[in-house]
Amino acid sequence: MVAESIRRSLEAGGLRCTPQRYAVMAFLTEHARHPTAAEIFEGVNLVDPRSSRATTYNNLRDLVKAGLVREVAVEGRAARFDAKIMRHHHFICDRCGNVEDMEWYDVPRPASGSLGKRVLRECELIFRGFCTKCAPRRASRLDAARRVDAG
Amino acid sequence: MVAESIRRSLEAGGLRCTPQRYAVMAFLTEHARHPTAAEIFEGVNLVDPRSSRATTYNNLRDLVKAGLVREVAVEGRAARFDAKIMRHHHFICDRCGNVEDMEWYDVPRPASGSLGKRVLRECELIFRGFCTKCAPRRASRLDAARRVDAG
DNA sequence: TATCACATTAGATATAATCTAAATCCTTCA
DNA sequence: TGAAGGATTTAGATTATATCTAATGTGATA
Ligand SMILES: [Mn+2]
Ligand SMILES: [Mn+2]
Ligand SMILES: [Zn+2]
Ligand SMILES: [Zn+2]
Numbered sequence: 001m002v003a004e005s006i007r008r009s010l011e012a013g014g015l016r017c018t019p020q021r022y023a024v025m026a027f028l029t030e031h032a033r034h035p036t037a038a039e040i041f042e043g044v045n046l047v048d049p050r051s052s053r054a055t056t057y058n059n060l061r062d063l064v065k066a067g068l069v070r071e072v073a074v075e076g077r078a079a080r081f082d083a084k085i086m087r088h089h090h091f092i093c094d095r096c097g098n099v100e101d102m103e104w105y106d107v108p109r110p111a112s113g114s115l116g117k118r119v120l121r122e123c124e125l126i127f128r129g130f131c132t133k134c135a136p137r138r139a140s141r142l143d144a145a146r147r148v149d150a151g
Numbered sequence: 152m153v154a155e156s157i158r159r160s161l162e163a164g165g166l167r168c169t170p171q172r173y174a175v176m177a178f179l180t181e182h183a184r185h186p187t188a189a190e191i192f193e194g195v196n197l198v199d200p201r202s203s204r205a206t207t208y209n210n211l212r213d214l215v216k217a218g219l220v221r222e223v224a225v226e227g228r229a230a231r232f233d234a235k236i237m238r239h240h241h242f243i244c245d246r247c248g249n250v251e252d253m254e255w256y257d258v259p260r261p262a263s264g265s266l267g268k269r270v271l272r273e274c275e276l277i278f279r280g281f282c283t284k285c286a287p288r289r290a291s292r293l294d295a296a297r298r299v300d301a302g
Numbered sequence: 303t304a305t306c307a308c309a310t311t312a313g314a315t316a317t318a319a320t321c322t323a324a325a326t327c328c329t330t331c332a
Numbered sequence: 333t334g335a336a337g338g339a340t341t342t343a344g345a346t347t348a349t350a351t352c353t354a355a356t357g358t359g360a361t362a
Contacts, residue, residue, distance in 0.1 A: 051311095
C-alpha cells in the first residue's frame with residue numbers, strides 16, 4: 001500500500017509522519033511532473049488538511065536533506081522537485097520547458113585524469129530538444145513557434 | 152585578439168557591440184566560474200563604463216537568445232552564466248556549490264524507443280560530488296563540515 | 303499530567319528577476 | 333550636416349520566489 005510505504009520512508013529518513021509532510025510526499029509520488037513549490041503548495045491544499053506556505057517549503061527542504069526528494073536542476077526561476085523513487089535521467093523541452101523522466105542507463109565516467117582529486121558521487125544526464133508535444137512544430141523557427149503560442 | 156573576436160561574435164549574433172554588452176561578454180570570457188547576474192553586474196562595474204542592473208539582465212537575456220552564452224542549470228536560486236567557447240560538461244560540488252568545467256566527451260544517446268517522438272538536440276552531463284577543495288574533508292559528515300564552515 | 307523536542311503558522315523580510323517609461327545613442331538617408 | 337526612427341540604456345517600481353521570525357500547536361514519554 002502506497003500510504004504505508006510513504007509513512008515508512010519518512011520514518012526511515014528520521015522524519016515524523018505529519019499530515020502536511022505526508023501530503024507533500026504523496027503529491028510528489030502521484031505527480032511525476034516535477035512541480036514547483038508553489039504548485040505543490042496549491043496541490044496539497046486542494047484536499048485537506050491545509051498546509052501553510054512556510055510548512056511546504058520547510059518540508060521540501062527536510063525531505064531533500066533526508067534524501068527522499070531531489071531538486072531538479074533546470075534553468076528558469078522556480079525550483080522543481082522530484083520524489084526519489086527510481087533512478088532516471090531528464091529531458092527538458094527547449095520550447096515549453098517541461099521536464100520529463102527518461103529511462104535510466106549508466107553513463108561512462110570521466111577519465112580519472114580529468115577528474116583529478118575530485119570525488120565523484122553521481123553522473124546525471126540532461127537531454128534537451130523538443131518534447132513529443134512540441135516536436136511537430138519544429139519545422140518553423142523557434143521564435144515563430146513562440147509567437148504562435150502567445151497569440 | 153580577444154577584443155576583436157568578441158566584437159565579431161556579437162555582430163554575428165545580430166547584436167550591436169555596445170560597451171555594456173561587450174563588458175558582459177568579456178567578463179564571461181575571462182571568468183569561467185559561472186557567475187550569477189549579480190556577480191557579473193558587480194564585475195563589469197569595477198572597471199568602467201558603468202552598466203545598470205537592468206542592462207546587465209537585458210544583455211544576458213539577449214546573449215543567451217543569440218546563442219553566445221548559456222545559462223547553466225543548477226539548483227540554488229540565482230541563474231549562472233557561461234560563455235559558450237568550447238563544449239564541456241560540469242561538475243557541481245555537493246558541499247560548496249561551485250560549478251566547474253569538465254572535459255567534453257560524447258555521451259551515448261538514449262535508445263530510440265525511450266526517446267519516442269522527441270527530437271534530441273544535445274546530451275549534457277552533470278557530475279556531482281566533492282570538488283578538489285572539499286574532498287579532503289569528506290570523512291566528516293556533510294552537516295559537520297557545514298557547521299565548521301559557518302563557524 | 304507535565305515536559306520537551308519537533309512541527310506548523312501568518313506575516314514580515316530577503317533575494318532574484320522583470321517591467322516601465324523616459325532618456326540616450328546609432329545608423330540611415332535625405 | 334541633421335532630422336527620423338530603431339536600438340539601447342537607465343532608475344526605480346513591481347513581481348516572483350524563498351526564507352526568517354516568533355508565537356503557537358502537537359504528541360511521545362516520563
Ligand atoms: Mn524526474
Ligand atoms: Mn562551464
Ligand atoms: Zn515541449
Ligand atoms: Zn567544494
